[in-house]
Amino acid sequence: MTFKEYVKDRAVFLLINCILFIIIGGIMILVRMNDQAVFLIFCIWFFPLISYILIEYFKQKTFYNELTGIMDNLDQKYLLPEVMTEPETMEGQVLYEVLRQANKDMHEHVKGYRDRENEYREYIETWIHEIKTPIASTRLIIENNQTGVTRNIQEEVKKIEEYIEQVLYYSRSNNVSKDYLIKEVSIVDLVRGVIKRNSRDFISKGISIDLEKVEGTVFSDAKWLEFILNQLIGNAIKYIRERDGKVIIHTVRNENNIVLTIEDNGIGISEKDIYRVFEKGFTGENGRKFGRSTGIGLYLCKKLADQLGLGLTITSKMGEGTKVSIIFPLGSENFIQ
Amino acid sequence: MSKIVIIEDTETIREELKTFLITYGFDAIAPVNFENIIQETLNEAPDLILLDINLPIFDGYYICREIRKQSDVPIIVVTSRDNEMDELMSMNLGADDFITKPYNTQILLARIETILRRVQGSSMRDTVVYNDLKLNLSNGSVTYKGEKAELTKNEIKILSCLYKNKGKIVSREDLMDFMWNADVFVDDNNLSVNVTRLRKKLEALGMEKNIETRRGLGYILP
Numbered sequence: 001m002t003f004k005e006y007v008k009d010r011a012v013f014l015l016i017n018c019i020l021f022i023i024i025g026g027i028m029i030l031v032r033m034n035d036q037a038v039f040l041i042f043c044i045w046f047f048p049l050i051s052y053i054l055i056e057y058f059k060q061k062t063f064y065n066e067l068t069g070i071m072d073n074l075d076q077k078y079l080l081p082e083v084m085t086e087p088e089t090m091e092g093q094v095l096y097e098v099l100r101q102a103n104k105d106m107h108e109h110v111k112g113y114r115d116r117e118n119e120y121r122e123y124i125e126t127w128i129h130e131i132k133t134p135i136a137s138t139r140l141i142i143e144n145n146q147t148g149v150t151r152n153i154q155e156e157v158k159k160i161e162e163y164i165e166q167v168l169y170y171s172r173s174n175n176v177s178k179d180y181l182i183k184e185v186s187i188v189d190l191v192r193g194v195i196k197r198n199s200r201d202f203i204s205k206g207i208s209i210d211l212e213k214v215e216g217t218v219f220s221d222a223k224w225l226e227f228i229l230n231q232l233i234g235n236a237i238k239y240i241r242e243r244d245g246k247v248i249i250h251t252v253r254n255e256n257n258i259v260l261t262i263e264d265n266g267i268g269i270s271e272k273d274i275y276r277v278f279e280k281g282f283t284g285e286n287g288r289k290f291g292r293s294t295g296i297g298l299y300l301c302k303k304l305a306d307q308l309g310l311g312l313t314i315t316s317k318m319g320e321g322t323k324v325s326i327i328f329p330l331g332s333e334n335f336i337q
Numbered sequence: 338m339s340k341i342v343i344i345e346d347t348e349t350i351r352e353e354l355k356t357f358l359i360t361y362g363f364d365a366i367a368p369v370n371f372e373n374i375i376q377e378t379l380n381e382a383p384d385l386i387l388l389d390i391n392l393p394i395f396d397g398y399y400i401c402r403e404i405r406k407q408s409d410v411p412i413i414v415v416t417s418r419d420n421e422m423d424e425l426m427s428m429n430l431g432a433d434d435f436i437t438k439p440y441n442t443q444i445l446l447a448r449i450e451t452i453l454r455r456v457q458g459s460s461m462r463d464t465v466v467y468n469d470l471k472l473n474l475s476n477g478s479v480t481y482k483g484e485k486a487e488l489t490k491n492e493i494k495i496l497s498c499l500y501k502n503k504g505k506i507v508s509r510e511d512l513m514d515f516m517w518n519a520d521v522f523v524d525d526n527n528l529s530v531n532v533t534r535l536r537k538k539l540e541a542l543g544m545e546k547n548i549e550t551r552r553g554l555g556y557i558l559p
Contacts, residue, residue, distance in 0.1 A: 132417035133347050136439035140353035143442045144360065161439060181421035192520055197441070199517040203510050208524040223421070 001064050006057050014053075021045060063087065078103060124171045128164055135161060155200070162234065166296060169227050173303050180221040180308075187260060188214050190222065191249055194229045201237045207245035214251050216258050218328040224304050225326075228312075231297045232262050232324050239266035239286065239322065257311075261325045269316040277314060278302040339384040339453055343367040344374060344400065345415070346392050354387070361446060361501075371395070375403045383410055385453060388432070390416040390423065398430055405431035411452045415440065443518045467500055467558065470544060481542040491527075492535040494519050499548060499558040508555035532556065 007014070021042065028038050063085075070083055081100045087093055138157055142150040191214050195202065202209060236247050248263040269277060273284035280299040287293030298314075305312040311327030341363050345351040351367045358365035368377050371394045378386060378400075386404065390397035401412055414427040417438040424435045434448050465472045471480040477493050479486050488496065498515040499507055507515075509528060516523055523531065532548060539547040549557050 129417050132438045133350065136417070137347065137349035137353060139439050139442065140350060140357055144353055144356045181425075195522065196444070196518050196520075199514050200510075203513045203517070206525060209522045211522070 001061055003057060006060070007053070010053065017045070017049060063092075078106065121171050124167065128168045131164060135164075158200070162230075165227065165230075166294075166300065169224075169300055169304065170296065173300060173307070180224060182219055182221060184217050185220055185222045185225060186217050187251055187258070190225055190229060191260075194226060194233050197230060198233055198237060201234075202247075205237065205240060205245055206243065207237060207240055207247055209247050209249070211249045214249055214260070216251050216253060218258060218330075220308055220310070220328065224308055228301045228304055228326065229262075231301050232326075235297065235324075236262055236264035236266060236322070239268075239290070240264055241267050257330055258328045259325050260328070261323055263321060263323045265321040268318040268320055268322055269314075270318050274314065274316055278312075338362065338364045339457075340364040340366065340381065341385045341387060341449070342378050342381055342383040343387045344378065344392065344397070345387070345389045346371065347389075357442060363449075375400055378404065379408060384457070385449060386410055386412045387449075388412055388414050390414060390418060390427075398426060401427065401430045401432055411456050413448060413452065415445075441518075443515065447518065465497070465500055467503065468544075470539070470542075470547075472496055472500065479539070479542065481539070481544045484542045486538050486542055488535070488538065489531075491516065491521055491523060491531045492538070494521055495528075495531060495535055496558075499556060503558045506551050506555045506557045512556065 024041070025038050028041070029035075067080075067084055071077060071080060074080060074083070081096070081103050084096075087096055135157060139154070142154045142157070188211070191211055195209060195211070201207075233247070237245075240247075242265070244265075246265050248261075250261055250263075252259045252261070267286065270285050273282075273286070276282045277284065277298050278301075279295070281295040282299070283293040283295045287295065302312050305326065309329065311329075312324070313327070314322065314324045316322040341358055343351055343354050343358070343365060345354065345367065351369075355365045355367045366381055366383070368374060370377070371392060374392075374395065388397050388401060392400070395403075397414060397416070401414065404410065404412065411433045412431065413434040413436060414423075414432045415436050415438060416423060416427075427435050433452055436445060436448060465474070469482050472493075473479070474493065474497060477488050477490065479488055479496070494516050495512065498512055509525070513523060513525070513528055516528075532550075536548050546559065549559060551557055
């Protein structure tokens with residue numbers, strides 16, 4: 001708010017005063033009154049008027065400056081009515097009340113959505129919990145009746161399970177803090193567990209695995225890590241098309257971090273796609289060519305890794321293979337921010 | 338034969354799990370009535386209990402606690418609720434292990450065997466006998482009519498897998514899967530090499546009839 005703007009706002013008021021003075025001054029001159037008397041009247045009239053305008057201007061200027069200052073520094077702008085000083089003027093108070101009410105209403109509105117989201121999330125989690133029972137039964141039935149047919153069904157059931165797991169982690173991914181437990185996790189055990197889960201795929205595609213150089217322990221949440229790793233290893237298996245497939249997993253310990261790398265000799269990702277693989281819903285050339293890609297897996301991995309405070313990087317060469325690394329920072333920063 | 342009590346309210350899982358465990362040589366009992374489940378279980382004097390958490394009448398935690406008051410029988414909690422709190426809770430109440438549904442049946446078996454071995458002492462379940470061949474799982478040696486030979490870890494795994502399925506053809510894929518689940522990530526070539534070596538070792542002991550290859554199908558210990 002500049003002085004010019006302020007005066008412009010009061011232009012009518014000043015104009016009326018001026019016109020009134022000119023009329024009265026004119027009359028006074030017409031009735032031949034002393035010029036000094038006219039000037040005196042002018043002073044008595046305009047001195048308090050101008051002082052009043054000036055004082056008001058400075059008062060308002062400090063108030064609005066403070067307000068915009070608070071606004072600029074606020075992280076969550078909608079909290080403004082809670083932190084601002086209550087204005088003294090009548091107009092100010094009316095606006096202040098209106099602002100508060102609008103804000104309150106907005107809060108209720110948002111809360112409605114939040115409740116709805118939580119409800120939905122809870123429903124999804126219960127649903128997942130329930131669907132696991134029939135899946136477990138199916139698995140046992142298959143196990144007890146092993147034929148070529150049931151073996152194929154088993155493969156499909158495994159896919160169903162993976163998709164269900166993805167849903168579970170997707171619904172949890174916005175609210176990690178509720179569902180994690182930081183423990184010491186042995187990387188070897190973690191990697192082995194995930195490979196065992198996928199053993200059938202490795203074996204049937206004839207992919208060999210090398211995990212000689214995996215070692216070390218990190219502090220993190222085992223379940224979330226397992227999910228991330230399972231997605232990454234699943235991808236490695238999925239995109240190995242040639243014979244002599246090979247997945248090499250190794251860790252490197254640096255001064256500040258441990259890097260776990262999963263390397264495959266699959267079809268690779270083209271240069272123009274590689275920067276976008278972590279985007280939600282991005283399937284790229286490989287997704288179009290080979291299908292069965294939802295564009296959710298890597299997006300979720302990245303999101304979960306971020307929340308766990310882990311780095312996730314990917315490099316690839318078309319036709320030669322892909323390398324994905326999970327970076328575990330060492331020390332105190334390896335906890336959820 | 339180890340006796341396992343399955344406490345599970347979903348009928349399909351209960352029956353299938355029972356069939357599955359019986360196939361693998363356990364004496365499996367699955368009570369259907371949950372009103373007096375604790376006493377009923379204890380009366381069976383089982384070697385191990387598989388316990389679900391979500392049950393009618395009493396939940397699994399309660400049953401776990403009550404059984405612990407009276408018995409030290411190993412308990413494996415099997416549940417579809419996979420969060421860390423449930424796991425912690427189960428462990429605090431005295432469960433020996435925790436597996437989430439849907440589980441890999443081989444892993445379930447492995448866990449059951451590990452716990453039974455720990456509880457019953459190593460001697461009981463670690464030696465298996467096939468014809469005149471004695472296989473000692475804990476020190477990795479085989480004895481045939483007084484002759485002794487040392488086996489590598491891979492060879493032990495192959496032999497024990499074929500032994501468990503004796504009289505049945507085990508496909509190469511199943512054999513590999515078994516080994517992978519025991520942390521031995523062999524590839525196809527390695528497997529052939531290992532089987533050949535194992536066969537030579539057995540022959541050197543004087544055991545003429547040992548592992549047979551069924552072309553295109555797999556291996557069999559007749």
